[in-house]
Amino acid sequence: EMPAAPSTADAGPKVMKRMLAAIIPNGDRAWFIKAMDAVENVAPIADSFGPFVESIKFKDDGTPEWMLPEGWSAAPNSSSMRFATLKAGDVDVSISFLGYSPPLNGYLLMNINRWRGQVGLDDVSEDRLGDTTTQAQLVGGLTATLIDITGEAPAGPAMPPFAGGGQLPPSHPPISPPSSNEKPVDEGTSVAGPPAPSVPSADAVKDANGWDVPSDWTPGRMSSMRRAAYNVESDGKKAEITVIGLVPSGLAANVNRWRGQVGLPDISEAEVEESAKKITVDGTESRMVLLDGGAGKQAIAGVIVPKPDRMWFIKMTGDSEIVTNQADAFERFARSLTF
Helix, strand or coil: CCCCCCCHHCCCCCCEEEEEEEEEEEEEEEEEEEEEEEHHHHHHHHHHHHHHCCCCCCCCCCCCCCCCCCCCEECCCCCCCCCCEEECEEEEEEEEEEECCCCHHHHHHHHHHHHHHHHCCCCCHHHHHHHCEEEEEEECCCEEEEEEEEEECCCCCCCCCCCCCCCCCCCCCCCCCCCCCCCCCCCCCCCCCCCCCCCHHHHHHHHHHHHCCCCEEEECCCCCCCCEEEEEEEEEEEEEEEEEEEEECCCCHHHHHHHCCCCCCCCCHHCCCHHEEEEECCCEEEEEEEEEEECCCCCEEEEEEEECCCCEEEEEEEEHHHHCCCCCHHHHHHHHCCC
């Protein structure tokens, strides 16, 4: 067994950073999608990262193509080790690949522990992989393994995709850099939603959109990806409400992604269908879930509205007590939306 390389999170001033990442084995390569930045920069793209990964499919030559979420764009490559670079809000999303050979769990464990080291987290054992990762089905039928981790990392730009936090073992296939004729792939058709409106006050949003915004909600932080955003606070407990339109994707995958965000295990597609409440939003049958991580922890109330050209996600995330107390008001708000 190789000794672990020194963690790059050991030196220099530290800041809290969040990493969203995915590994997709495909033939003799594994593809890596990674976004890492300050927690507040990554938060606005968290809901779109999973659906973006699910949109990836591979062409006959083994290279990927994808659908860009609203607010994402192609960007110049900042590293020769990257296949492509995307810009999601203020965050760089890198797409890279390495050689791959089974066993899958060993490969995942090596790379996930490398990433954990980059944010100052301890390694996990193979029997805990399922506790620290989620699975997503890609449109082309492959399976991606995703992580969402937060920890202390050096201030400054994110490190190159394969730097620090561990070495490749002697048995690992060699890294195959992209050849000169491998260009960044066509990013597919972006979902161009309406521009995010100005949100000077909750009343203004209600007037502009005809939405029933509860009187105790205040305007939240907007971004190019958000149709609307609000905050609510009571007795020191806080929650954020967002409305985002993304590429259509599976109900179960999205619900399980949310469940993972509040520390709940995945459930089957049938269980998702049975547990999700049916409500009507803008004339469309939609699904609502209330996912409670427990007292003193986080909870999510979410509504998923499938439209022909996109899927709308109405989501309230925050302290368990305020999310559960606001669930009825949140549902009334969701039912009032039109797109």
